[in-house]
Amino acid sequence: MLLGYIFWRLVWSVPFFFAASLIAFALIQAPPGDFVTSFAATLAQSGDVVDEQRLEALRERYGLDRPFLTQYLLWISGVMRGDFGISFEWQQPVSQLIWERMGLSVALALGTLMFTWAVALPLGIYSAVRKYTVSDYVLTTVGFFGLAMPNFLLALVMMYVAVVFFGADVSGLFSEEYQRAPWSWAKFVDLLKHIWLPIAILGLSSTASLMRIMRANLLDELNKPYVTTARAKGVSEFRLLMKYPVRIALNPFVSTIGWAFPQLISGAVITAFVLSLPTAGPLLLQALLSQDMFLAGAFILLLCCLSIIGMLVSDILLAFVDPRIRYR
Amino acid sequence: MTAPDTNTALPEAATEIPDVEHSSQWKLMWWAFRRHRVAVIGGVIVLTLYFVAAFAEFLAPFAPQSTSSQNVYHPPQMPRLFYDTTYDGSGFGLHVRAFSRERDPFTLQTTYVPDPDRVIFISFFAKGTPYRLWGLIPMERRLFTASNPGDRFYLFGADRLGRDMYSRVIFGTRVSMTIGLVGVALALILGVTLGGISGYLGGVTDAVIQRFVELVLALPTIPIWLGLSAALPQDWSPLTRYFAITAILSLVGWTELARVVRGRFLALRNEDFVIAARLDGATRRRVILRHMAPSMASHIIASVTLAIPLMIIAETSLSFLGLGLQPPMVSWGVLLREAQNVQSISQAPWLFIPGAAVVLGVLSLNFLGDGIRDAADPYSEVQTS
Numbered sequence: 001m002l003l004g005y006i007f008w009r010l011v012w013s014v015p016f017f018f019a020a021s022l023i024a025f026a027l028i029q030a031p032p033g034d035f036v037t038s039f040a041a042t043l044a045q046s047g048d049v050v051d052e053q054r055l056e057a058l059r060e061r062y063g064l065d066r067p068f069l070t071q072y073l074l075w076i077s078g079v080m081r082g083d084f085g086i087s088f089e090w091q092q093p094v095s096q097l098i099w100e101r102m103g104l105s106v107a108l109a110l111g112t113l114m115f116t117w118a119v120a121l122p123l124g125i126y127s128a129v130r131k132y133t134v135s136d137y138v139l140t141t142v143g144f145f146g147l148a149m150p151n152f153l154l155a156l157v158m159m160y161v162a163v164v165f166f167g168a169d170v171s172g173l174f175s176e177e178y179q180r181a182p183w184s185w186a187k188f189v190d191l192l193k194h195i196w197l198p199i200a201i202l203g204l205s206s207t208a209s210l211m212r213i214m215r216a217n218l219l220d221e222l223n224k225p226y227v228t229t230a231r232a233k234g235v236s237e238f239r240l241l242m243k244y245p246v247r248i249a250l251n252p253f254v255s256t257i258g259w260a261f262p263q264l265i266s267g268a269v270i271t272a273f274v275l276s277l278p279t280a281g282p283l284l285l286q287a288l289l290s291q292d293m294f295l296a297g298a299f300i301l302l303l304c305c306l307s308i309i310g311m312l313v314s315d316i317l318l319a320f321v322d323p324r325i326r327y328r
Numbered sequence: 329m330t331a332p333d334t335n336t337a338l339p340e341a342a343t344e345i346p347d348v349e350h351s352s353q354w355k356l357m358w359w360a361f362r363r364h365r366v367a368v369i370g371g372v373i374v375l376t377l378y379f380v381a382a383f384a385e386f387l388a389p390f391a392p393q394s395t396s397s398q399n400v401y402h403p404p405q406m407p408r409l410f411y412d413t414t415y416d417g418s419g420f421g422l423h424v425r426a427f428s429r430e431r432d433p434f435t436l437q438t439t440y441v442p443d444p445d446r447v448i449f450i451s452f453f454a455k456g457t458p459y460r461l462w463g464l465i466p467m468e469r470r471l472f473t474a475s476n477p478g479d480r481f482y483l484f485g486a487d488r489l490g491r492d493m494y495s496r497v498i499f500g501t502r503v504s505m506t507i508g509l510v511g512v513a514l515a516l517i518l519g520v521t522l523g524g525i526s527g528y529l530g531g532v533t534d535a536v537i538q539r540f541v542e543l544v545l546a547l548p549t550i551p552i553w554l555g556l557s558a559a560l561p562q563d564w565s566p567l568t569r570y571f572a573i574t575a576i577l578s579l580v581g582w583t584e585l586a587r588v589v590r591g592r593f594l595a596l597r598n599e600d601f602v603i604a605a606r607l608d609g610a611t612r613r614r615v616i617l618r619h620m621a622p623s624m625a626s627h628i629i630a631s632v633t634l635a636i637p638l639m640i641i642a643e644t645s646l647s648f649l650g651l652g653l654q655p656p657m658v659s660w661g662v663l664l665r666e667a668q669n670v671q672s673i674s675q676a677p678w679l680f681i682p683g684a685a686v687v688l689g690v691l692s693l694n695f696l697g698d699g700i701r702d703a704a705d706p707y708s709e710v711q712t713s
Contacts, residue, residue, distance in 0.1 A: 012539075019543055023552070030559030148691040150641050152648060153664070153683045160673045160680070169670075266548035270645050274668075284551060285649060288558035300555055303548045311546045 005319050013312050020304035021079070025072050028297040079301065085294030089287070094298045097283065102302060104173065105279040108202070108272075109264040111195060113257070115203040116210055121253075123207075124214025125246060128222065139211065146208030151267070155201050155274040170197050171276045198275055202268055206260070210253070217249035258313030262306040357626060360703035367699020373692035381502040385459045388495035389450075389473040389481070392658050394457070396480055396490035401676045402427065403440050404485040404493075407450065415445040422472075423447040424481045449475035485678035487666050493678060496658050497685055503659035505689060507574055507643045508636035514578035516632060519585025526586070527593025528616060534590075541583050549580050553642065557651040566657040573652050577639050588631045592624045626704035633697035637690040644686050660686050 036058050078085065084094035127139045162170040173194045174187065181187055221227065222245055230240045269281030276282060280299055287296035361367060380387055405424035412418035426446040430439050456473035460466050474481055484493035526537040556576045560569060596602055597620075605619045640660075646652030647661025648668070655662055663682035667673050673680065 016543055016546060020547065023547065024555075027552070027555035027559060030556070144691060144694065145687070148637070148687045148694060150645060150683075150686065152645060153680075153686065156664075156667055156673065156683070157680065159670055160677065163670050163674050164677075171670075262548060266550045269550050269554070270649060273649065285554065288554055288651070291558075296555065296558075300551050303551045304546075307548045308546050311542070 002319060006316055009312060009315055009319075013308055016308050017305065020308060021076055021301055022072065024297050024301040024304055025075055027300055028075075028293040029068065029071070075297075079298075084298040087287070087292050087295040089290050089292045089295070094295050097295065098280070098298055098302070101278060101280045101283055104277070105265050105268065105272075105281070108195065108198060108268060108277070108279055109261055111199045112202045112206070112264050112268075113261060115199050116207045117253070119203070120207040120210035121214055121250075124211040125218060125241070127211065128215040128218035129241065131219065143208040143211050146204045149205070150270075151202055151205060152270040152274045154204060155198075155271045158197060158201060159275070170194075173198075173277050173279075198268075198271065198277060201275075202264065202271055206264070213252070214249060217252065218245055221245035221248050254317055256314060258310040258315075258317060260310075262303065262310040265306060266303050357703045361699050364699035364702065366695050367702075370692040370695030370699065373688065374696050377501055377505055377689055377692070380498055381505045383461075384499050384502045385461050386467070386469075387471050388492075388498040389456065389470055389483075390492045390495045391457050391459065392491065392496045392499040393656055394491065396486070398429070399480060399482065399486045399490035400438065400488060401672075402482045402486035402490065403676075404483060404678050405448075405481055407483065408447075411447045413445050413447055422450045422452075424450065424483075448479045448481045450481065451475040484681045485676060487663075487676070487679065488672065493663075493681060496663055497660070497682055499658040500660045500663050500682055501685065501689075503570070503653065503657060504640055504643060504661070504686070507570065507577070507659065508639040508693075510571075511574040511577040511581065511639040511643075512632050512635050514575060515582035515585055515635065516628070518578065518582035520589050520628070522582075523586035523589030524593060524616065527590035528597065528612075528620075530594075530597075537586075538590075541586055544580065544583050547580075549642075550645075552580060553577070553646060554649070554651055557646055566654060569653060570657065573643065573646065574639075577642050581635055581639060581642075584635060585628070585631055588627060589624065592627055593620065596620050596623060626700070630697055630701035630704050633693060633700055637693040637697075640686065640690055640693075660689075 036055050040055055075085070082095055084098070086092065087094050087097055090097055123139055127136045130136050159170055162168045173191055175190050175194070224245075227240065227245060230244065231237075235243075265280070268279065269284060271277075272279045272281035273285050280303075284296060284299040286292070287299070405427070407422060407424055409422060410418075410420055411423055411425075424447065426443040426448050427440040428443040430441055431437070432439065450472050452472045453469050454473050454475055455468045456470040456477070458466065458468045480492065482492055482494065484497060487493060487496070522537055522541075526534045553576060556579075557573060560572050564572065602615060602619055605615050610618070643652055643659060644661035644664065647659050648664045650665065653659050653662055660682040664679075664686075667679040667683070
């Protein structure tokens with residue numbers, strides 16, 4: 001039964017991938033003029049000689065004079081072979097540019113996810129057990145501010161505080177000497193020294209909402225008869241809490257992890273831009289602004305695919321955790 | 329995301345409600361809503377913000393675009409009542425202290441120091457620069473402005489062109505708060521139509537629409553927004569761009585509403601009163617509009633209220649990045665663009681004030697929405713905690 005469910009869910013995601021890649025390609029194509037024109041403009045701006053033959057060759061290669069669907073097929077078959085086209089701004093194949101940035105984005109999202117869980121779950125439990133006390137109200141208020149404050153605004157405030165009160169520059173992920181250095185242990189330590197602030201900033205709003213959900217879930221469970229039974233039998237409060245109600249209240253979190261992860265990656269775009277992190281976000285933004293369309297398209301496609309995989313993982317986890325789903 | 333709740337319902341209030349059996353549903357909801365004190369406060373703030381949005385021209389002391397090269401990054405001034413100066417004498421009246429500009433001889437940096445000799449008087453309903461209310465009615469009087477027409481004062485400071493931040497935040501309120509409303513209205517049309525069809529017809533139609541909703545939900549919102557807004561032609565007029573941006577925001581935002589509507593339809597479809605109406609020979613249109621829609625209205629209002637803040641944040645983010653609205657249009661996000669680099673915010677921290685406006689607007693809309701959602705089902709004995 002479960003295997004059948006997973007099979008059908010996998011089959012279903014194939015058309016999703018194609019729809020997502022179509023959308024990504026349509027976004028590339030949407031701005032007026034084809035990208036060779038903007039490429040020629042970029043070249044002319046930097047003072048290079050615009051070689052008509054080369055432009056013609058580019059048009060030929062990407063089939064720009066052919067209909068939309070043919071162009072899409074050319075692009076997507078290139079992507080299948082790992083060829084994402086070339087970035088006009090960087091004069092490099094897109095595939096050389098994106099992977100390190102995507103890697104850092106994934107690392108940042110993973111860190112944020114762990115931070116969020118480590119902070120939100122204990123606070124949510126505490127807030128539910130101490131319902132309507134001063135600390136509950138304080139946590140609730142902080143939580144609401146966390147939800148109402150856009151991440152990028154918090155990042156700006158943090159940068160302001162760091163510069164004005166500590167004289168420190170908190171942007172970026174590496175110190176100057178490691179920026180172009182190859183990966184080493186020292187560089188990794190340097191990364192850890194810088195990454196905590198973006199993690200805390202990105203984590204605040206999801207921490208706030210997770211805390212509220214955990215609190216609400218646990219409050220629903222705490223009134224159930226089995227809790228009273230356990231208490232009547234003399235189980236200690238802490239053991240009682242951890243053994244049954246918390247486990248049940250955790251179910252929704254396990255199943256949303258696949259969904260939360262890609263959300264974090266694409267949600268970090270604006271904050272990463274403010275803090276000038278060397279992750280996918282700022283490069284995507286720059287690519288969009290300068291109409292570097294193959295680069296932008298590659299990022300959008302990858303982010304879409306990550307989201308779809310995330311949904312898939314969530315659904316399968318949910319089917320594991322909650323058997324009722326499989327029979328629907 | 330499940331939006332959190334406020335938990336401010338007073339437990340003993342249930343006994344105070346008079347005549348529960350004979351009151352209409354809306355009356356019951358109003359009573360349930362009133363018990364949420366935080367939600368009521370949120371509602372009052374939201375109404376105030378929309379009032380400010382409606383009468384922005386009248387409430388702003390200066391025109392939002394009027395620059396003043398003398399007052400670049402002028403610091404905020406506090407309104408005061410008693411004054412005692414050498415030049416303007418002493419007495420009682422609403423005023424702010426004047427600042428004079430000084431240039432550091434070494435760093436050449438401009439600093440503003442309070443000028444003990446002069447004050448700038450503020451008067452209510454005084455004549456300022458002429459304007460047209462809603463672009464139609466020519467007017468001159470403003471709620472308050474400088475008594476002496478040549479004077480300028482800066483309650484929230486000035487930006488890099490010496491424009492008054494207070495007036496700009498007021499005008500930003502108009503654009504930011506309405507972009508949420510217009511965007512939600514578009515999303516509502518899409519969501520209610522598709523969700524309604526999906527929930528009422530069921531079967532294959534439902535399955536197709538649901539797969540479509542899932543696809544839209546699966547797409548990462550921020551990159552799609554960025555891509556779509558980057559594709560907008562640069563030479564569009566500000567107003568066209570405003571509607572294009574709202575359309576982009578609602579293209580992504582309608583799915584949540586569609587799900588709420590479908591869920592309610594599925595729940596209501598087999599209720600006794602709906603079956604009775606159908607057996608009575610009512611047309612499908614009448615069953616939906618006359619019998620089902622009213623009992624869904626409260627849930628829809630709640631979802632709409634909770635969707636507006638998301639739209640506001642989205643618009644702010646897009647405009648902040650330079651992909652959303654463009655100057656001369658003024659929104660909170662456009663204003664926050666001024667705060668993009670560390671140099672300007674360390675020199676002029678008051679550039680953060682539009683951010684405070686965003687937090688205030690979003691927070692009060694969230695509280696209001698939570699209150700409405702909890703009150704939406706007045707017949708339920710236990711409020712969800």
